[in-house]
Amino acid sequence: MVGTTLSExxxxxxxxxxxxGILDHHFxxxxxxxxxxxxxxxxxVISMFFNDAETGIAQITSFLNSDDVDFAKTINxxxxxxxxxxxxxxxxxxxxxxxxxNACDDRDKQRCLEIFERVKQEYSTLQECFNTISQMERxxxxxxxxxxx
Amino acid sequence: MVLGKGASSxxxxxxxxxxxxxxxxxxxxxxxxxDDDPLIQKLHEMHLKKFGLKVQVVENGKKAVDLCxxxxxxxxILIDKEMPVMDGAEATKELQAMGVNSLIVGVTSRDSPYxxxxxMEAGLDYCFEKPLTADKINFLLQELNKNN
Numbered sequence: 001m002v003g004t005t006l007s008e009x010x011x012x013x014x015x016x017x018x019x020x021g022i023l024d025h026h027f028x029x030x031x032x033x034x035x036x037x038x039x040x041x042x043x044x045v046i047s048m049f050f051n052d053a054e055t056g057i058a059q060i061t062s063f064l065n066s067d068d069v070d071f072a073k074t075i076n077x078x079x080x081x082x083x084x085x086x087x088x089x090x091x092x093x094x095x096x097x098x099x100x101x102n103a104c105d106d107r108d109k110q111r112c113l114e115i116f117e118r119v120k121q122e123y124s125t126l127q128e129c130f131n132t133i134s135q136m137e138r139x140x141x142x143x144x145x146x147x148x149x
Numbered sequence: 150m151v152l153g154k155g156a157s158s159x160x161x162x163x164x165x166x167x168x169x170x171x172x173x174x175x176x177x178x179x180x181x182x183x184d185d186d187p188l189i190q191k192l193h194e195m196h197l198k199k200f201g202l203k204v205q206v207v208e209n210g211k212k213a214v215d216l217c218x219x220x221x222x223x224x225x226i227l228i229d230k231e232m233p234v235m236d237g238a239e240a241t242k243e244l245q246a247m248g249v250n251s252l253i254v255g256v257t258s259r260d261s262p263y264x265x266x267x268x269m270e271a272g273l274d275y276c277f278e279k280p281l282t283a284d285k286i287n288f289l290l291q292e293l294n295k296n297n
Contacts, residue, residue, distance in 0.1 A: 026280050026282070029196070029282065029283065030192065032199075033192075033195040033196065033199060038195070041195070044191075045188065045191060045192065048187055048188040048191065049188055051188075052186060052187075052188050076231055079231065079257075079258040079259060080186065080231070080258065082258050082260075083186070083189065083257075083258030083279045083280075084186060084188050084189065086258070086279055086280050087188065087189060087192050087279055087280035087281075088188070088192075098260065101260075
């Protein structure tokens with residue numbers, strides 16, 4: 001992509017993520033919150049999302065791996081995971097969480113475990129996507145020498 | 150969205166050239182956000198500040214109740230359902246019992262109608278599903294402007 005600036009590459013990357021359904025418009029709204037007064041907002045929010053997601057996934061793993069699954073507590077963490085993924089625009093991950101919630105409602109441990117694998121897969125995809133975005137945002141910030149668009 | 154007591158059932162939006170027209174916030178409305186998730190706190194805060202709203206954030210229902218108990222006033226309280234120490238439903242009941250003169254709106258990840266209805270029954274004016282969006286904020290500003 002000769003002549004394409006890093007900002008354009010970032011926008012193209014985000015558009016690709018949209019096209020694949022990985023991100024939805026909520027991520028665009030989050031990106032629009034970044035400004036000169038908060039130049040690393042997107043990077044910071046992504047980092048917070050990773051913390052939230054990893055905590056939630058660890059807790060759900062623990063609950064689903066137990067012999068007697070506490071579905072009520074599992075549902076609480078599933079909702080938390082759904083909330084943070086949908087708020088940052090992680091569409092496919094949020095949808096997978098909704099399906100996991102339904103499986104928990106049915107108290108179907110096997111189905112929960114299957115769908116949870118998908119949740120983790122979607123998180124992994126989102127993580128890769130966000131790592132690329134964070135890297136690009138940091139590079140853009142460095143190149144503009146602290147002057148943010 | 151679930152509508153609460155006495156609420157209108159129509160969502161009125163001003164559309165200008167296909168884009169949502171932001172409602173003027175020259176009334177300097179204040180908002181209390183109660184959510185235990187730092188990511189949600191930050192996103193709500195930034196979204197609301199973009200509309201010129203003054204925002205205070207607390208991490209549980211008890212802190213929200215204590216703030217109001219000690220005299221703080223807010224035009225709008227956005228409250229999560231699941232929080233440690235005191236959850237959103239309990240906090241809402243306490244706030245209503247105290248007679249706080251705020252629009253109290255639940256913002257929850259819970260998406261089933263019966264769960265949202267149960268939260269509404271604590272005394273909410275409205276209940277939204279996360280994430281908080283510009284159109285939801287616009288709607289609330291319209292409600293606040295009507296009441297003022």
